Amino acid sequence: MKHILKQHLTVTFQYEVYFSENIFSIDNSLFRDALAPYLKPGLVRQLLFVIDEELSLAHPGLLKQIDVYFQGQVHLALVKEKIIIPGGEVAKNNPYYFNQIVEAIHRHKVDRHSFVVAIGGGSVLDVAGYAAAVSHRGIKHIRVPTTVLSQDDSGVGIKNGINFFGKKNFLGTFAPPIAVFNDYQLLETLSDRHWVAGIAEAIKVALIKDATFFEWLRDQVDGILKRNADTMKYLIWRSAQLHMDHIASGDPFELGSSRPLDFGHWSAHKIEQLSDFQILHGEAVAIGIALDTTYSFLQGYLNECDYKEILRVLQAYELPIFHQLLKDERVISDLLDGLEEFREHLGGKLTIMLLRAVGVGLEVHEMDHDRIREALARLKKLDEVQQQRKLVSLPD
Amino acid sequence: MKHILKQHLTVTFQYEVYFSENIFSIDNSLFRDALAPYLKPGLVRQLLFVIDEELSLAHPGLLKQIDVYFQGQVHLALVKEKIIIPGGEVAKNNPYYFNQIVEAIHRHKVDRHSFVVAIGGGSVLDVAGYAAAVSHRGIKHIRVPTTVLSQDDSGVGIKNGINFFGKKNFLGTFAPPIAVFNDYQLLETLSDRHWVAGIAEAIKVALIKDATFFEWLRDQVDGILKRNADTMKYLIWRSAQLHMDHIASGDPFELGSSRPLDFGHWSAHKIEQLSDFQILHGEAVAIGIALDTTYSFLQGYLNECDYKEILRVLQAYELPIFHQLLKDERVISDLLDGLEEFREHLGGKLTIMLLRAVGVGLEVHEMDHDRIREALARLKKLDEVQQQRKLVSLPD
Ligand SMILES: NC(=O)c1ccc[n+]([C@@H]2O[C@H](COP(=O)([O-])OP(=O)(O)OC[C@H]3O[C@@H](n4cnc5c(N)ncnc54)[C@H](O)[C@@H]3O)[C@@H](O)[C@H]2O)c1
Ligand SMILES: NC(=O)c1ccc[n+]([C@@H]2O[C@H](COP(=O)([O-])OP(=O)(O)OC[C@H]3O[C@@H](n4cnc5c(N)ncnc54)[C@H](O)[C@@H]3O)[C@@H](O)[C@H]2O)c1
Ligand SMILES: [Zn+2]
Numbered sequence: 084m085k086h087i088l089k090q091h092l093t094v095t096f097q098y099e100v101y102f103s104e105n106i107f108s109i110d111n112s113l114f115r116d117a118l119a120p121y122l123k124p125g126l127v128r129q130l131l132f133v134i135d136e137e138l139s140l141a142h143p144g145l146l147k148q149i150d151v152y153f154q155g156q157v158h159l160a161l162v163k164e165k166i167i168i169p170g171g172e173v174a175k176n177n178p179y180y181f182n183q184i185v186e187a188i189h190r191h192k193v194d195r196h197s198f199v200v201a202i203g204g205g206s207v208l209d210v211a212g213y214a215a216a217v218s219h220r221g222i223k224h225i226r227v228p229t230t231v232l233s234q235d236d237s238g239v240g241i242k243n244g245i246n247f248f249g250k251k252n253f254l255g256t257f258a259p260p261i262a263v264f265n266d267y268q269l270l271e272t273l274s275d276r277h278w279v280a281g282i283a284e285a286i287k288v289a290l291i292k293d294a295t296f297f298e299w300l301r302d303q304v305d306g307i308l309k310r311n312a313d314t315m316k317y318l319i320w321r322s323a324q325l326h327m328d329h330i331a332s333g334d335p336f337e338l339g340s341s342r343p344l345d346f347g348h349w350s351a352h353k354i355e356q357l358s359d360f361q362i363l364h365g366e367a368v369a370i371g372i373a374l375d376t377t378y379s380f381l382q383g384y385l386n387e388c389d390y391k392e393i394l395r396v397l398q399a400y401e402l403p404i405f406h407q408l409l410k411d412e413r414v415i416s417d418l419l420d421g422l423e424e425f426r427e428h429l430g431g432k433l434t435i436m437l438l439r440a441v442g443v444g445l446e447v448h449e450m451d452h453d454r455i456r457e458a459l460a461r462l463k464k465l466d467e468v469q470q471q472r473k474l475v476s477l478p479d
Numbered sequence: 480m481k482h483i484l485k486q487h488l489t490v491t492f493q494y495e496v497y498f499s500e501n502i503f504s505i506d507n508s509l510f511r512d513a514l515a516p517y518l519k520p521g522l523v524r525q526l527l528f529v530i531d532e533e534l535s536l537a538h539p540g541l542l543k544q545i546d547v548y549f550q551g552q553v554h555l556a557l558v559k560e561k562i563i564i565p566g567g568e569v570a571k572n573n574p575y576y577f578n579q580i581v582e583a584i585h586r587h588k589v590d591r592h593s594f595v596v597a598i599g600g601g602s603v604l605d606v607a608g609y610a611a612a613v614s615h616r617g618i619k620h621i622r623v624p625t626t627v628l629s630q631d632d633s634g635v636g637i638k639n640g641i642n643f644f645g646k647k648n649f650l651g652t653f654a655p656p657i658a659v660f661n662d663y664q665l666l667e668t669l670s671d672r673h674w675v676a677g678i679a680e681a682i683k684v685a686l687i688k689d690a691t692f693f694e695w696l697r698d699q700v701d702g703i704l705k706r707n708a709d710t711m712k713y714l715i716w717r718s719a720q721l722h723m724d725h726i727a728s729g730d731p732f733e734l735g736s737s738r739p740l741d742f743g744h745w746s747a748h749k750i751e752q753l754s755d756f757q758i759l760h761g762e763a764v765a766i767g768i769a770l771d772t773t774y775s776f777l778q779g780y781l782n783e784c785d786y787k788e789i790l791r792v793l794q795a796y797e798l799p800i801f802h803q804l805l806k807d808e809r810v811i812s813d814l815l816d817g818l819e820e821f822r823e824h825l826g827g828k829l830t831i832m833l834l835r836a837v838g839v840g841l842e843v844h845e846m847d848h849d850r851i852r853e854a855l856a857r858l859k860k861l862d863e864v865q866q867q868r869k870l871v872s873l874p875d
């Protein structure tokens with residue numbers, strides 16, 4: 084009788100990310116086909132839909148289309164009631180929406196072999212994914228991301244969460260979906276602001292993983308801003324792939340101790356918060372990329388040519404590299420406090436991803452506060468120049 | 480650009496289950512030593528304790544002992560406030576206690592690199608484990624089970640949960656702890672009723688996995704009922720080991736579709752519920768074992784000798800094999816409905832574990848309602864005989 088028993092568990096998760104269009108059009112069988120392996124003769128699985136309200140308003144035919152799509156299915160039954168929740172951060176801030184989904188799962192007896200399908204931006208996906216993950220210790224979950232950011236980053240990943248006590252993602256889990264459908268057509272109604280914001284995550288992942296993709300991004304500004312479909316499809320596809328590889332090759336559930344932060348994200352999270360979420364996540368990431376790129380240059384890690392090109396690309400995409408909030412000394416010192424909070428969050432040892440070159444990251448464990456201030460001052464200036472140019476060029 | 484990206488993730492979890500005594504006695508370094516690999520020079524990790532109220536009343540020195548145990552530790556800091564929550568099902572029924580733990584994690588800034596330590600029966604472990612699992616997407620969690628049932632079964636496993644909408648474990652996750660400490664000394668204050676109830680899980684696992692262990696259990700009734708320490712230590716150790724092996728060899732997160740129910744548990748869950756939790760989980764499991772054993776015999780799967788011996792062993796341990804509730808026709812039909820609910824819960828295909836012999840399980844996908852009634856009638860009779868014997872033997 085040994086006094087220690089050792090437990091060793093290995094858990095494997097698999098899922099597919101599909102790229103398609105009009106996925107609920109009756110003649111696109113992709114979604115139905117993807118569910119087929121989960122169905123069994125003689126049994127009926129339920130589908131509970133959770134849908135982003137603005138998305139559903141922008142696509143008025145969608146709800147009806149979904150009903151028609153599943154009509155006559157023998158092994159699939161739609162839950163009649165669809166849960167419509169407002170998009171954006173409010174979905175994660177107000178626990179009402181989490182409760183609403185859990186309550187619907189209970190009321191309609193949606194079980195572990197049925198499906199919760201979430202359609203919407205990253206916020207709706209995060210709350211629906213969390214509700215599905217903890218109901219019955221995990222109901223099968225399907226994601227249909229409808230923003231650039233959720234299609235090229237968050238929606239193809241494995242995290243979910245809601246805000247609590249004013250803290251971003253205070254409650255949440257790691258819970259891989261069983262399938263993700265990136266439907267390009269749903270993106271078309273997205274505002275320009277959200278269209279552009281999601282590109283920041285593609286630039287981020289290119290900068291630390293794939294110089295070729297960054298060059299491609301540099302060369303495609305026009306097509307993307309003119310909403311060329313094929314260009315955006317490739318951007319999303321490649322960014323999703325790089326994000327997925329990153330998750331699979333690392334420590335997916337972040338069980339280890341020194342998880343390096345996502346590039347540009349230590350300040351991004353804090354900037355979002357300091358602006359009361361007036362600055363979008365993608366926008367804050369753009370500012371964060373600009374800041375850490377400038378810092379990398381000032382520290383001598385990154386050469387001037389790369390540094391300038393990165394800032395030029397951000398600006399070309401009309402992504403912010405600075406925000407007037409950051410002119411306020413109190414905000415700057417809050418931002419620097421954020422660095423300390425991250426140190427705590429990481430268990431005392433800070434790990435920050437910087438750049439050695441385009442496509443090549445560099446981890447550091449310390450950041451110099453004065454250098455950060457210097458970087459902010461540079462970005463402020465660059466931003467002013469850009470604003471003036473815009474003013475000057477307005478007349479023509 | 481392929482239209483499908485496949486994601487494949489492998490996640491590994493490891494933890495130790497330690498068997499010891501007086502784990503918070505200053506000269507027992509086991510607990511401190513187990514934490515050592517998680518500590519880093521120059522950093523301080525927090526420990527937030529969540530403690531079963533009745534346990535703490537039964538061991539009045541415990542809280543103080545914990546304070547002393549961690550005094551002078553340089554890399555570990557106790558959160559001053561200890562969360563004391565009532566033991567038993569109320570801890571899981573009232574969301575107040577879940578919120579209380581989450582709120583303390585927030586208020587004391589307990590991060591992913593700190594520890595939530597839960598000490599108590601299965602109920603307190605379940606709610607504390609759930610709160611730790613979803614806070615910051617998973618704080619490191621340590622369990623100190625203090626009932627026979629939680630030391631020999633639930634506490635060494637990976638599930639947690641709370642009740643919601645009156646449904647057992649409606650919310651919960653699979654979240655392996657980082658360590659479990661089975662402290663025999665803490666068990667000594669347990670009531671006889673709870674002492675005996677936890678044995679049902681050992682009998683259950685022996686019956687489907689290990690005939691030798693069942694024979695051992697058959698021969699140790701006296702020692703166990705007289706609370707012989709070495710006998711109970713072996714019972715817990717072997718039962719924990721069999722339960723752990725079962726988890727590791729199967730589908731730990733129950734992602735697959737046809738998870739066979741635990742032996743004796745389809746009716747146990749329903750009986751607990753129908754009695755408004757007046758019947759303890761372990762007691763309900765004993766009745767469930769008796770029922771499925773009798774059913775296995777009546778169906779010709781199990782020979783009469785094994786059948787009789789199993790019932791004799793349950794009765795020798797003073798575990799119930801029947802309950803007066805089950806005399807009521809409405810309760811019986813609720814119980815049979817429970818079978819249908821499980822069919823739904825398993826996604827339409829019922830899988831029930833029965834017995835082919837002691838130590839040899841048998842999975843079936845259908846149960847005959849009349850046979851179940853016949854089994855209940857037999858158990859009712861056997862139980863009456865036993866009650867009469869007790870009455871007769873009372874005077875001496
Ligand atoms: N889980 C993760 O790993 C992860 C990673 C990064 C970000 N996030 C989270 O994602 C959230 C941001 O997600 P987001 O950028 O997708 O924004 P969002 O979900 O907040 O959506 C932005 C707005 O667009 C609307 N909308 C969505 N799709 C639309 C469409 N096709 N047409 C018109 N309007 C549409 C929404 O209703 C909302 O008002 C944040 O909460 C962030 O924390 C999560
Ligand atoms: N997570 C799982 O895998 C799993 C598996 C089986 C059961 N469970 C759950 O476990 C719960 C039952 O747990 P349990 O049987 O340990 O009972 P319990 O947690 O309900 O505790 C029983 C009673 O004993 C008290 N107590 C605990 N330790 C004591 C001690 N050492 N001395 C004196 N009193 C003590 C408690 O305060 C409580 O009043 C149920 O909710 C059940 O659903 C969970
Ligand atoms: Zn991001």
Ligand SMILES: [Zn+2]
Pocket residue numbers: 632680741744760764
């Ligand atoms: Zn049990």
